[in-house]
Amino acid sequence: MKIAIPVNEMRVEAEVCVSFGRAPYFLFYDTESRETEFIPNPAAAAQGGAGIKAAQAIVDGAANVLLTVRSGENAAEVFHAAKIMVYKTTKVTAKENIDEFEKGQLAQMTHFHAGFHGKI
Amino acid sequence: MRIAVLSGKGGTGKTFVSVNLAVTAKNAVYIDCDVEEPNGRLFFKPQNIKEDEVHTLLPRLFEEKCIGCRKCVDLCRFNALSLIKNKPIVFQEVCHSCGACSLVCPTGAIYEVERPIGVVESGFYGTVQVVTGILNVGEASGVPVIRNALKAENAEKKTMIIDCPPGSACTVMESVQTADYCVLVVEATAFGLHNFKMVYELVTLLKKPCGIVINKGDHVYAQLESFCKENNIPVLCRIPYKEKLARIGARAGIACEEDEETGEQFLALLEKIKGEVEK
Incomplete structure (x- = not known):
């Protein structure tokens, strides 16, 4: 299984970024091989539709699961269509949240906030 | 004047x-x-x-014509399209009706419909x-x-x-x-x-x-x-x-x-x- 997490820095001990769409990097963690990979978020500086573009990067990275502080409803629609499960983080660092997830301690996200864009 | x-x-x-x-x-x-x-x-x-x-225009898809080439998704500067399972999906509130997706589509799979606003x-x-x-x-x-x-x-x-x-x-x-x-x-x-x-x-x-x-x-x-x-x-x-x-x-x-x-x-x-x- 592949887990994706928005992070502030390119290390496993990095803090989970409070924004999904505008996070600087995404961490991908493979639960079988225990390998990690970091990619820059292509939507970090997008003018609009950042959540959609960021979600696309998660889909393209072939993640099965996303651990995040929050997510917008457009991104949620992408995850739903791509059958990616979204879980809410409870700890500060990416590593801590991976451990929590593997212990089955994280709950699925039920609330997705409305978009901030397109309301000009 | x-x-x-x-x-x-x-x-x-x-x-x-x-x-x-x-x-x-x-x-x-x-x-x-x-x-x-x-x-x-x-x-x-x-x-x-x-x-x-x-009206404003909104892209729609002829699914059978789409080859999943992703050109429309990559071109959209408003990020109003995403590619899931090789098919684009449209986010209508994010779309600015510029029509670029239908222009760039190599197979004519994208057409535009009018939406009253x-x-x-x-x-x-x-x-x-x-x-x-x-x-x-x-x-x-x-x-x-x-x-x-x-x-x-x-x-x-x-x-x-x-x-x-x-x-x-x-x-x-x-x-x-x-x-x-x-x-x-x-x-x-x-x-x-x-x-x-x-x-x-x-x-x-x-x-x-x-x-x-x-x-x-x-x-x-x-x-x-x-x-x-x-x-x-x-x-x-x-x-x-x-x-x-x-x-x-x-x-x-x-x-x-x-x-x-x-x-x-x-x-x-x-x-x-x-x-x-x-x-």
């Missing part, structure tokens, strides 16, 4: 100035571009109304043609409705009064784009001056000549006066606060028809604007 009336801050008297200017000019077209909350029509109560629906009403108040742009509630952008409202072109070279939305965003830029002159309605307060500076910057950027009308301008607000002096902005008119005007406004009356002094003031204002445009 196309005169745009704008203000930055809401509630300074754009509609008051626009409606009275149109009535004073008699042979005029009044266009309400404040499409989220058009209220000029409350004063005019226009007759013989014709309605035109305004508002209406443009046109009617008459005596000799004044009253055009009102109305955006449907919940729609994200009023720009297409404004564009259609401004198309109410007149062959007879009537005076056109464009009642702009508040603020200095895209909708305001769209509204003033074709204007020959901009009238900035200002309130003589710190808040009024702050927002006036923003629209002043906007019209300067668009290279539009402008002048100001100070509404409820009984007292002198020194900062406003010195800002106008420094930047050579003509003060076209000062409308004093009068309880009578407030009463007329509250029952949706037209002040220049009911109050002689106001009538004379708007006549003088219109002449001044004509003079400024001819400069």
